[in-house]
Amino acid sequence: MKTHLKLSILCSCICVGIVSQAANLSATISNQSDTYLEDAVVYLTATDGQTLEYTQKNEVVDQINKQFVQKVKIVTVGSKVSFPNKDDIHHHVYSFSEPKNFELPLYEGVPSELVEFPKKGVVSLGCNIHDWMKGYVVVVDTPYYAKSTKNGSLEISGITPGNYIINYWHPNLQGAPQQEPIQIKAGNNSLVKQLKTKTKIKARRAPRGRDRGY
Amino acid sequence: MQFKSFQSRLIVFFTLLLALVLSSTFVVVNQKNIRNAEDTILNDLAITANAFSELRKSRIESLYELVGSTTRDFAFLGAIGTRDNKTIIDAMNNNIIDRIFSLQTSLVILLNEKGDLIASTNEQIKKNYWPWLVTQAQSDEYGEADGIVQLNQVATQLVILPINARGIEAWIMVGFPIEEVLIAETKNITRQDVSVLAYDQEEFAIWSSSLDNSFLEDLKVHVQANTLSSKSQIIQLNNERFVSVNKVLEENPVANISILMQGSLDKALLPYERLNQALLLVFLVSLFSALLAVYWLSRSISKPLEHLSQSVKLIDKGDYSQRVSFVRQDEIGKLAESVNNMAQGLAEKEQVRNLLGKVVSDEIATELLSKKVELGGEEKIVSVLFSDVRNFTAMCEGAAPTEILTRLNRYFNKISLAIENHSGVVDKYIGDAIMALYGAPVSYSDCSDKAIASALEMIKALDELNIEFANEGISALEIGIGINSGEVVVGNMGSEQRMNYTVIGDNVNLASRLEGLTKHYGCAILLSEGTKKLSTLYTMREVDKVKVKGKQEAVTIYEPVCLVSELTENLAFELEQHAQALDLYRKKNWKQAKEKFSQLGTQHPDVKLYHYYKERCESLIDSPPSGSWQAVTKLNTK
Incomplete structure (x- = not known):
């Protein structure tokens, strides 16, 4: 990588x-x-x-030591993001944000599916188990x-x-x-x-x- | 205030004193009782206020925690995440109002990040009516705030807290009715009523209250009249007195909110009322018994005092036999004893005085008793009278000594009376002679006239006695009286142990000499020049100029004739003739003098003086004196 x-x-x-x-x-x-x-x-x-022309990519947002790494991730519209769990406990990643309302119910390791972000906007990430875990996927329609x-x-x-x-x-x-x-x-x-x-x-x-x- | 009796003074004084003490005690106790009751109520109300505050604090804390916990519930967040109004309201009803039933929340509102209304469990709430609460929460580090508002006519406690889920940034507001939750529970704990008072910058209003309507209506009247102070006060609710206390809860943009609490003063005073009644009874009993005690005490003083006073009054009137009969050991007993002693002392003194009056004259006795009896005297102008019985020896002849004494005493009684009648004082009896004073110890300016009047009365009295004696076959008495007036020394003379009140001096001696001359001139009374000078009432006949024994200077002597007012023309003529004859005699014209005296003697055979001078003139004519002749008779008789 x-x-x-x-x-x-x-x-x-x-x-x-x-x-x-x-x-x-x-x-x-x-x-x-x-x-x-x-x-x-x-x-x-x-x-x-x-x-503007831009390309979609597959991105990764890790969960290490009960924190999102990276905390802020910028992706282009239509990109897919993987949320691998590097901790030895389960995480429950979710968002109620309007551009992307999703949840990855309790899982360990790398979840089987990638999450696609089809709309631009800010998607706030959290863990249902760990309130303090905070992350953002900023979905943009530009290469710059x-x-x-x-x-x-x-x-x-x-x-x-x-x-x-x-x-x-x-x-x-x-x-x-x-x-x-x-x-x-x-x-x-x-x-x-x-x-x-x-x-x-x-x-x-x-x-x-x-x-x-x- | 004037009291006629000691008893009433004592009773009034003690009654007033006791009444004052008791009534002030009663007033003080009563005031303290009211104060205590007020303090107790204030204390209770402070506890109530504290209970209310603690309950409210605890409720609000619980809301923060339980609602805060609910807002992290994934299912609840999911329901909000649907952004479907009905779903959200349903979730708020289910998850907060129904599930956290112990908090008795009546309202849940969801607001967006800016504070705009998203959803409300109360359909009537169409917008956020309390944006200030959001503003307050935004400035709080935990995003929390609370406040009291009026909702559906009742006071409602609102609490706002943030929902901070990923993708949902909102505020949730929950509320509960204060009356049903806080006031009711406070009353359960403290048994005190609580009302919520709000002032919305225009007027006061009661938002909620646990008071019964009858009391609440009256309280509302007070609130509307704006008569409630910010501190404690006593107000009337439904004809009952209450202590009312106002405690500020919060000041928010809607209103200034406080709680009002009342405690019944009348109920709190009930036990004190019973105490007051008991106290009143005790006071009345003690007042009554004190009155009895004072009455008894005053009787025990006034009764003997009255008795004493009556006795003293009688003693004052001269009844020295009076004795106070009661026996007591106290001061009154001692006083009674002293009064008895005093009466006895007075009786003894009276005896002495009576005796003294017999030994000396009343005036001297009074003088002796009134002053300190001591040796020494003072100079005074007095008239001294000497009288002597000329033929005492003749009278004594053939009579027993007791008979002589009886006759003499009869004589003295008569003569003494004549002396005393004219303010004379018998100084002493010397054998058959009497010495009397006029002008001592009491001074009289007319002492001469008194003495002359006295002497004339003595002669008259003797005439009466002589008639009595003649009837009894007793030979008549003849007396001679000499009166001299002038300065003498008056006082007590003798030794320290035994003294006489008397007079001494040349003038006393002269009076005695004059008495001695009476027989020589055949006059009953002879006066000195000094006596004539002081006399204003009597007409005198000059008797002679004499040189008495022991005196160098010749003294002119006189005989009283009559009162000036009773002088007749004939008598005046006679005295004139006598004066002319005396003048001739002194000018050695003895022949003419003899003729005149002879003439006078013939006209007035009772005046022995004319006869005396006739004989003297004859003797001088027969054997004229050799050398100088000064018409002064030298007499060596006593």
């Missing part, structure tokens, strides 16, 4: 070298309090209802997408220069995904974006000692 990934990166580099008109977009994402956001998803979509690293930076390469709509999303984003028009020029494009995140509501696990003021 790793060799395969390296090969594809190498191919992209070669392509950049061949197609002189190709462009890059590098972005740094932070929130309103200037904290770099990890797992922020940025993707470009076509303007005026046009469609990336998610930010720990320091909030990301890069989308091999973009055909032109006008696009740039989409931003983050698990803690306050409100709907943000969209803005953007012009991608040949060569390196860069931008800095601040997203408004919300404070997370804590899960109720044990009786609280907080004073409610009666």
Whole structure:
């Protein structure tokens, strides 16, 4: 799998070298309090209802140590995702999200079937047994997408220069995904974006000692 | 306040004192009782408020946990995940209202992430009426909030919490009626009624209450009249007094909400009422017995005092034989004993006084008794009278000594009376002589006139006695009286053990000398110049100028004739003639003097003085004196 990934990166580099008109977009994402956001998803979509060509792939979201790995997975519409269980206990992966309402009832190891994501949108993943397990499959209809690293930076390469709509999303984003028009020029494009995140509501696990003021 | 008797003063005083003490005790106890009852009620109501709060807190906690647990139920989430309204409402009814029946939830509402209504178990709720509760939850770290609202005319406790399933981000709101859940349970525990009072920034209203209608209606009147204070107060509900307490629960955008609790003061005071009655009885009994005790005590004092007072009154009137008869060991007994001793002492003193009055004159006795008896005296102007029986020896002849004493006492009785009649004081009896004082110990400015009047009365009294004596065949008495007036020393003389109240001085001696001269001149009474000077009432006849024994200066002596007011023309003429004759005599014109005296003697044979001068003139004519002659008679008789 790793060799395969390296090969594809190498191919992209070669392509950049061949197609002189190709462009890059590098972005740094932070929130309103200037904290770099990890797992922020940025993707470009076509303007005026046009469609961009993209390919479907089979993707994998692991469950390791009762966590989804990776926490945020970007897939193209129509791609299929496998949810292999690497823990020695059962998991019950599900989502009630509108783009994809599904469940993989208690299973061990690699489930026999792949889950197909036919609609674009954010699909929130959870485990019926482990409340805290949280994962996201962001389904996009574009080949130009990336998610930010720990320091909030990301890069989308091999973009055909032109006008696009740039989409931003983050698990803690306050409100709907943000969209803005953007012009991608040949060569390196860069931008800095601040997203408004919300404070997370804590899960109720044990009786609280907080004073409610009666 | 004036009391006529000690007894009534004592009774009124003690009754007032006791009544004051008892009534103030009663008032204080009563106030303390009311205060205690109020405190007890306040304490009970504080417990009730606490019970209510704890129950509410516990209910809300339970809701958070049980509803929170339900919202993680996969089947429940699946039902919501269908996004089908009927399915969701059905799931909320089944999984929350029916399954968590112990929480008695009456309402479940599902809201989307923004707080818009998705589904409600109550069909009447078409939208989210309480968006502020969502806002409050959004700012809570666990996404939870609660508040009291009015729903279907009753107070409802709402609780909101998040549904945080993958793909479903929503709020679930549940509610329960406070009256049926919290108030009823609080009443079960504390037996106290609780009402929920709300103020929606315009008016107060009771949202829910466990009070009976009869009380609730009155409470609503208080609420509408806005007469309830924020603290405790006493209000009237259905003609019963209640202590009412208001405790704030919460302030939310809909209203300020508190609970009102009442405890019956009248019921709490019932046991104290019985105590008050018992106390009143005790007070009355003690007041009555105290009155009896005071009556007895005052009788035991006033009765003997009355007795004593009567005895003392009699003693005051002079009945010294009075004795107080009761015997007691206390102060009154001692007082009675002292009164008895005093009466005895007074009786003894009276005896002494009576005796003294007999030995000395009344005036001297009074003087002696009124002052401290001590040696020494004072200078005073007095008239001193001396009288003596001239022919005492003749009177004694042929009579037994007791007979003589009897005659003398008869004489003294008469003479003494004449002295006392004119404020004279018999100083002493010297054999058959009497010495009397005028102007001592009591001073009189007219002491001379008193003495002269006295002397004239003495002569008159003697005449009467002599008639008595003549009838008895006793020879008549003749007396001579000498009166001198002037400064003498008056006081007690003698030794410390034995003393006399008397007078001494030259003037006393002169009076005695004058008495001695009476026989010589044939006058019954002779007065000194000093006496004449002080006298205003009497007309005098000058008798002579004499040099008495022991005196260098010549003294003019006189004889009283009559009161000035009774002077007749004839008498005045006679005195004038006498004065002229005396003048001739002193100018050595003895022949003419003799003629005049002879003439006067013929006209007034009873005046022996004229005869005396006639003879003296004859003697001087016969043998004229050699050398200087000063018309002063030298007399060496006593």
